[in-house]
């Protein structure tokens with residue numbers, strides 16, 4: 001479980017995250033969506049302690065994040081960030097093995113259990129055939145899937161992902177998000193694609209200017225009334241057979257904006 005209470009963050013005197021409070025229950029998949037610059041990555045970085053808030057607290061299973069050692073956090077929270085470079089000379093298998101570091105003593109060789117966890121992770125994310133390839137010699141999408149395999153190998157209860165589908169083709173987008181859901185971990189995932197959020201998330205948090213505009217089920221949050229003022233585009237919301245929303249851009253003029261705002265939208 002991840003609990004956030006009164007979390008706020010500023011940089012250079014500018015508020016980037018307005019005070020936010022929410023709880024991500026065990027096993028739940030939370031999507032964080034919002035336009036460019038709305039604070040999604042900043043929020044995620046606050047959730048794993050890469051940034052320290054000016055106010056508020058993040059608790060992992062009830063423990064304040066800032067009271068936990070990095071190694072303890074790494075056993076509980078796996079992170080897949082954007083733009084990690086793979087120029088290390090490691091093979092894909094070696095890079096997935098990095099996910100096992102929090103489970104080993106310093107300088108201890110990987111155990112049979114570590115090798116098994118890596119093999120399972122490579123298979124689950126569909127990159128087993130790339131295991132021996134240098135991480136610097138795979139495509140962007142393959143590298144992205146290897147990073148997700150590393151997070152899976154880490155066997156953390158919580159997984160935080162920043163736009164994990166960025167480089168992926170449509171099949172791999174769905175495969176990766178299906179895999180993430182099937183892990184049964186507590187997941188917070190930053191997504192730009194609102195239809196992926198609608199399909200794979202239990203709860204969606206919509207940010208704008210660092211504020212929570214709406215937080216709830218995809219049907220509650222991904223509505224024209226919430227999205228049009230935030231993204232400044234007209235959307236139509238279709239309802240799929242499974243009851244989840246599906247968004248399409250609409251030709252309708254924006255109903256929530258003034259004429260001058262419409263010209264700049």
Ligand SMILES: Nc1ncnc2c1ncn2[C@@H]1O[C@H](COP(=O)(O)OP(=O)(O)OP(=O)(O)O)[C@@H](O)[C@H]1O
Pocket residue numbers: 011012016034035036037038039040041042043
């Ligand atoms: N190091 C920094 N110094 C100052 N401002 C920053 C810094 N990093 C981010 N910001 C600002 O904080 C705000 C939120 O940035 P953040 O990267 O969290 O947004 P985002 O929603 O993840 O954006 P995107 O969708 O473009 O990835 C933006 O206005 C950004 O310019």
